[in-house]
Amino acid sequence: MQQREFMEYDVVIVGGGPSGLATAIRLKQLAEQAGRELSVCLLEKGSEIGAHILSGAVFEPRALNELIPDWKEKGAPLNTPASADCFLHLTETGSIQLPTPPQMKNHGNYIISLGNLCRWLGEQAEALGVEIYPGFAAAEVLYNEDGSVKGVATGDMGIGKDGKKTDAWQPGMELWAKQTIFAEGCRGSLTKVLFERFDLRQNADPQTYGIGIKELWEVKPENHQRGSITHTAGWPLDTATYGGSFLYHLENNQVVVGFVVGLDYQNPYLSPFEEFQRFKTHPAIRQVFEGGRRISYGARAISEGGIQSLPKLTFPGGVLVGDTAGFLNVPKIKGSHTAMKSGMLAAEAVFELLSSDKGNEAVSYKDKFEKSWLHDELRSVRNIRPSFRWGLWPAMIYSAIDTYLFRGRAPWTLRHKHADHECLQEASLSCKIDYPKPDGVLTFDRLSSVFISNTNHSEDQPAHLRLKDASVPVEINLKKFAGPEARFCPAGVYEFVGEPDAPRLQINAQNCVHCKTCDIKDPTQNIIWVTPEGGGGPNYPNM
Template sequence: MEYDVIIVGAGPSGLSSAIRLAQLCREHNKEHRICVLEKGAEVGAHILSGAVLEPRALNELIPNWQALNAPLKTAVSQDNFYYLTASGHYTLPTPPPMRNHGNYIISLGQLCQWLSTQAEELGIEIFAGFSASQCLYGENNEVIGIQTGDMGIDKNNQPKSSFQPGVNIYAKYTLFAEGCRGHLSQQLIHKYQLQQHSQPQTYGIGIKELWEIPTSQHQPGRIIHTVGWPLDPHTYGGSFVYHLADNLVSIGLVVGLDYKNPYLSPYQEFQRFKHHPLIASMLQEGRCIKYGARALNEGGWQSIPTLHFPGGLLIGCAAGFLNVAKIKGSHTAMKSGMLAAESIFEALNSNAPKIITTYQEKIHNSWIKEDLYPVRNLRPSFKWGLWPGLAYSAMDYYLLRGKAPWTFAHGKDNKATLLASQSKIIDYPKPDGKLSFDKMTSVSRANVYHDEDQPCHLHLQDKTIAVNVNYKQYAGLEARYCPAGVYEFVKSTGGNDVALQINAQNCIHCKTCDIKDPSQNICWVTPEGGGGPNYSNM
C-alpha cells in the first residue's frame, strides 16, 4: 500500500495533522493520499486524559466546531485549588496557569472520535485495529513507511490458523503521533539521536476513574486540583476532580515517576486519596464505572527532542508538548500536528529534501513556545520538595515572568529510585470495595483485552535482572509501579526461589514499566492490533 503521508496514531495530534493537511489540499486544489493508523480497536479506545481542553487549537483548525456539534458541552464554571492534610484541607490561590475560564471539561476520547468523522469527510483513510510494529527504511537510511504487526501469532511465535501477515505501507513522509513514550518514536529518537541536544524527557503516571454520583453532589463545570496528602513532600504529584455533565465526575491522581521510594505504589496512593473527607463526601452513594492509567510527559520545553529526521516528523505527546503548569497538552499537541501538516504540504509540493527542518522552526515561532517556554522551570523546581517548588514557581511566574536567564536540568526518572534498604516500607490499607478497589476490579473497568495466546509484548532484555536486581535490591518495585497487576513475583513451592510472572493480558498500555524500571530492562512493544484497554467515552 502506498500513500503520500502516513500518520501513526489517531489521537489529537495525529487527527489534527490529517485534517489540516486535507484542508490545505482542498484550498490549493492538490490531491495527496493520507492514511491514519490506530492501534486501538476503535478511534478513542486508547485515549486517556483528565481532560480539560483549552480550545485555542480547535478554534484554528475547525472554527465552526460548535455548529458541527463537537463534544465540548461542559464549560468550566469554578476552579478550586487545595492543599490536603490527612484529614483536612486548606484553600490556596489558584495559580494563573491553572485558571480555566473559557476551557471545557471533556472526554478526550469522544473528541477524537468526533475529529475522526471530520477527517473521514475530508477523504482521509483511517484504519483502526492496526498497530505499526516496525519502521521501514530506504537506501539512504530514511523512513519510507511502516509495517503493521502480524495477526494470529501464538505465544511461541508460530502462526495460528487465523494468521495474517503484516502489511508494508509506504509513504513519502510519515508522522509519528503515538502519544507519550511511543514504541516507534522511542526507536527513532535513539536511531537518529534526536535527544542529544535536549534534556532527558521526564514523566508522570496519571491514574483516573470515572464516577457517576448523585445529583445533589454534582456541580457541572467545577474543577478541583489538590497538592499534598497522600503524597509525601518530596514526591511530585497532585490530584484532579472534574465535574462533567450527566452526573459524571472524572477523578485522578498524577505521580511524578522520579519518586524515590520503591515501596510507593501510585495505584494505592490513588485509592487512599479517595478516602480523604473532601473527596469521599463527593463520591459517597456514587459508583465507579471506568478506570484507566497512562504515562504523561513532564519534561516541558527543554526536553523536546529534535523533531525531524529523514522521512518523517514527531508530533504531539510523542515529542512531549504537555504544559505541566496547566496540566494540559491536547491544545499544544493539536497545534504541533497542524504545523507539521503545513510543513509536509510545503515539502510535497516543492520537491523538498527528506529532512523537513521547517517544522521545528514553525514550532519555535508559534504560540507553542509562548505556552511552554515561560513555565519550563516549574516542574524541575519541585526536586527541592513541595513547598520550595511552590515558592520558586510563584517567584518565577509573578516576578521573573518566565524570563529567568537559566533553565533547570532534568534527571532520568529510572535513576531516581533508592534501594529498598534505604527506603521506608509503606503500609497501604485494604480496599473497602466502595471508594477503593483492588487492582483486578479496576482492570476489569478498563475493558482490557489481549488474546492470551500471542507473544508477550513486554520484553525483558535480561531475565536475570528481574530477580537479581529489581526483586533483591528494589523489593520488586514493578509489582507496585504497574497499575494493572501485570508484574507479579511468584515464590516456588519451597518458598526459596522467586520468579517474575508477566500477566501481559492485563496491560493497559500505560508505559510506566518502560520508563521506571531502574535498569531500563523492560521494553514495551506493540501487541497485536486492536488489543489493550477500551477507554471509549472516558
Template sequence: MSEIERESMEYDVVIVGAGPSGLSAAIRLKQIDPDLNVVVLEKGSEVGAHILSGAVLDPSGLDALIPDWKSKGAPIKTPVKEDKFYLLSGDGHMNIPHWPMPKLMSNHGNYIVSMANVCRWLAEQAEELGVEIFPGMSCSQIVWDGNRVAGVVAGEMGLASDGTPGPNYEPGMELLGKYVFLSEGVRGSLSKEVIAKFNLSEGKCPQKFGLGMKEIWEIDPKKHKEGSVTHTMGWPLDHNAGGGSFIYHIENNQVYIGFVVHLNYENPYLYPYMEFQRFKHHPMVAELLEGGKRVAYGARAISEGGWQSIPKLTAPGVVLLGCSAGLVNVPRIKGNHNAMLSGIAAANAAAAAIKAGREGDELTAYEDDLRSGPIAKDLKPVRNVKPIWSWWGIWASMALGGLDMWTNSLFGFSFFGTLKHKKTDAAHTGLASKFKPIDYPKPDGKLSFDRLTNVSFSFTNHEESQPCHLKLKDPSVPISVNLAKYAEPAQRYCPAGVYEVLGEGADAKFQINFQNCVHCKTCDIKDPSQNITWTTPQGGDGPNYPNM
C-alpha cells in the first residue's frame, strides 16, 4: 500500500474534523486573513452527521468567534429557564439545591442546542468566508516529512475486505498543509498516533473517559417544558459506577435524554447501555416519557480527565484541538465552548506563524494561550472534582468537590493541590471472578429498547465489503484472555452491539459486527487488554445523526 501514488493538494492549514473546534479554527483563520487557503475534512456523510453532544451550550466560545451570531440566524433558540439536580434512589428522588454550588455551575445564560445543527450552521459561515469543506473524507493516514506532520491522506475508498484495492478502488489524495489541525473528537485515530509518536502525554495523568448515550424523544405537549434542564446522579448506577443523566427540553415538544457512565468501572459485568435503558423506568422519567416516542439514538465517548490529563498540544506541524485535547469541564458537563476557544487560539497562532513566513514548526503560542487563557480559567478550578469522585465516590464529589470549586473560585487555590488520576480506564477493569453477573430487566419496547433496535435509530451504515475498521492486535486475545479473565466485557460496554461471543468453551468465537459501529471509540478505551484499535472506515460511513 505504501507504493500507491496519490495526487496532492497544498493548503496553508489542513483541518481534520468538522466539529466545533475545527470549524471555529477555519472561521477564525479566514477572519484574520481572507487569502489563507483552508480546508476542513469531515469523515461523516455531511457536517453534523457524527456530532453528538448533550448539549447545554455556554456561548462564550461563539461570542468570541461570531459576536453577532443571533442576528446571523444561529440555531440557538432555547435559553435555559429551569435548572434542576436530583439524586435518585430506586423509586424516589431528592432535590439537590443549587444555592450551595459555586457560580460556575449555574446554567443562567446558557442554551439547549443540537450541536449537530450548530456545526451545520458554522460550516455555512465558514464556506461564506471561502473555507473548503469536504464531507465524506475519512483521513486514514498522516503524511510525514521527516519528523514533521506535513498533511493527511483523505478519501481512500474501495478497499476489499482483505485490505487490498478492490475493483472500484480510489487511492484518495494527500492534503498537505503548512500546519495540520487535528480536531477528530475523542480518541481520534490520527491524534492517538501523534500523541504516541511524540510522547505528548509524558508527565501528564492518563486521560479518563465516560460513555455518553443519548436518545431524542417526542413527548406529550402537556409534559413539555421548553428550556427545562434536569441532571441526576445515583440510581441505577449506585456503587457499580460513576455517572449520571441529563434531560433537556428542547423546542418542538422534543426532549434530549442521555446517560453517562464513567469508564473507570471495575465490574466487567456492568452493561452501560442497559443501565441507560433501566434508568428510563425510574418513576420520574417514565412519567415524562409515557405516551411519547423515541426518534433518534446515538453514543460517543467523552473525555473526562480534565486539566491534569491534557497532553502537550503541539508537535512539528500539528496541533490538537477540542476533544482531541480533552477539554471537557466535567462538573459543568460542558466542552463545546472550550472546543471553540481552542480553535480560535490555534488559528491565531497559525495565522501569525504563516504571516511571519514559518511553516511546519511547533505552534507554541497556541499551547501558551490554552494553558493561561480562558480555557485554563475554566478547567483549573474544577480539576479535582473527577479524581475525588473516582477515589471516594459520589458523596465526596458533591461535598469535597464543591468545597474545592469554591476555594478555587474565590481564592484561586485548592486545599488538595492537584489530585492525580492513577491509571487508565482499561486498567480499572476487574477480574470477572471477583464479581457477580448483573441481572438486567428485558427491554419493554416502549420505554426501553434492545441495542440493535436502537442502533437503527442512529441511521448507521457501513459498506460491508471494506476491511473491518476495528483492528485486533492479536485475534486470539478476546477468547484466550478477555473471555477467560474478564467475561469479555466488549459484549457489554459497546453501546451498538458490535462485539459478540458466539458458542461456548472450545467452540467460542469472537465476532465483530463492524457495520453497527456508531464511532463512539469505547472499545479502544475500555478493552482491558488494549487489544482493539479503532480506525476510520471509508468516508461517509458511520452514523447519520439528525439533530443530535
C-alpha cells in the first residue's frame, strides 16, 4: 500500500461554512495579537468556498460585529437591511396575520446570501494567512497512538465504480494537527464517527432535525418589496407536523422562498419537496411569483434540537463547532451568528491550549460557551421546539407563555425523547397524500430542480450513499413504510423500479445535493452518507 503524503499544521479545520471560517479568522487574530506564528489549514469539500452553503438567510450581525468590527468598510455582502416582518397562519384558501413572535423580529438584521458571505469570509481568512483548500473532502479521522485525534485524511481520487483504481487515481493527503476543528455542518459524516468514538452524546437528548428546501426567484418589480420578510405556519402541513415557510426579498428583484419540515414527521407518505411545491400555490404566496423566473434550487438538513441536544464539544485532539454540534436557534430561524460565535469561542480555547501546551483537549471551550451570550440565547428558547410534539396550536400557546410570562426562564426543560427516524409510523396506519402534478411554471419536479442546483458528481466513482443491507429497502422499508426514501429525498436520488412483483431500490447518487436527509430519516438507519470525491455535489450561486 502506497504511503500517503502528509502536511503538519497547528490547527486543521474541516468545513468552510460560517463556523469554520470564523474559527480560522479568530485563531489568526489571536496569534497576531500575541505576536506568534500559528499555521491554520481549512478544508472544504465543495468546489469553492460557498458552493455547498445553503441558508434562508436573514443574518444577525452580532457575531460578525465582534469578529470583524469594520466589516462594512471591508465590503461584506450585507446589502439589504430587513425592513418589515409579517407572520401568517395559512389555511387552504386564506391567511390570518398573527403577531410576530419577538424571536422573529428582524430590526437590525440583513437579508443575505450566506454563500456569498462565506466567500467574503474566506477572503478575509486568506488575507490573514489561513491556507484554504476547496475541492478536498475530509474522508477519514486519523488518531494518535494514545487514541487522540491526529488530524484527517482527504479521500482518494480516481477510484472507479468497481472500487478499483483508475488511471486518474491519486491517494488522499493526510493533514496532521495539534488540534482539529470539525465544522462540517448538519449531520457531519466524520462527526458521527467522533460521537461514537468518544461517546460525545452520552448526556445529550437525541438530536432532532428539519429539512429546509429553498428556491431563488427573480420576480416582477411590482411584486418585489426589498427588505420584506414573511414567515408562515399552517397549510399545507397538518397540525401534527412541525414546519413553516419563509419569503425574503433581496436586492435586484430577487426573492428567496423556502420551506422547512421537521424530520420527526410521522406519515411516511409525506414528501417535504411536494409540500413545498404545493405551498407556493397558496393565494397569498403565488401572487409574489406569478410572471417571475426561478433561478436556483437547493436543500439542506438543519439541527433543531437546541441546547439540550448539544453533545460534549471537546475530545482529545479536537472540538466541534457550528451546526455539526447543533447551535441553531430554532425560534429565531437563525444559525449563522450562533455558528460563528461557537467558532470564535472554540478558537479562543484552542489558542489558549496551544499557548500553554497543557494537555490535548480544549476543555475551557465549555466554560467559555456557558459564560457567553450564545449560551443565554439558546437556553432561553430551549422549550419552544420540543413543545410542538403537542401539535401546532398547543405549542403556539405554550411558546407565548414561555416567551412572555417566563421570558425563557421556566424552571423546567422539555426533552427530546425520540430520534427522528423512530417517529415514522407504518404505512397501514397512515393516510396517503395526493400531490398535484407540477405545472413547470410555479411548481416543478425534482429533476428540473436538481438541474438548477448545478449538482455534479463524477459518474465513475463508488456511490457515496451506501446500504448496510441491500435487502432492507424492499423487505422492510417498502413493505412496512411504503418506501419513504422516494419521498423524503428532495433530489430524486432514491427510486423503486422494476416489476411490481420484483421491485428494487435504484440509487441515483449523481443527483445528491448533500442534504443528509436520508442519513437522518431512514427508518431502519440502513443508509450511510459518506463523502464523495472532493468538489462534487451542488454549486450554489447566491444561495
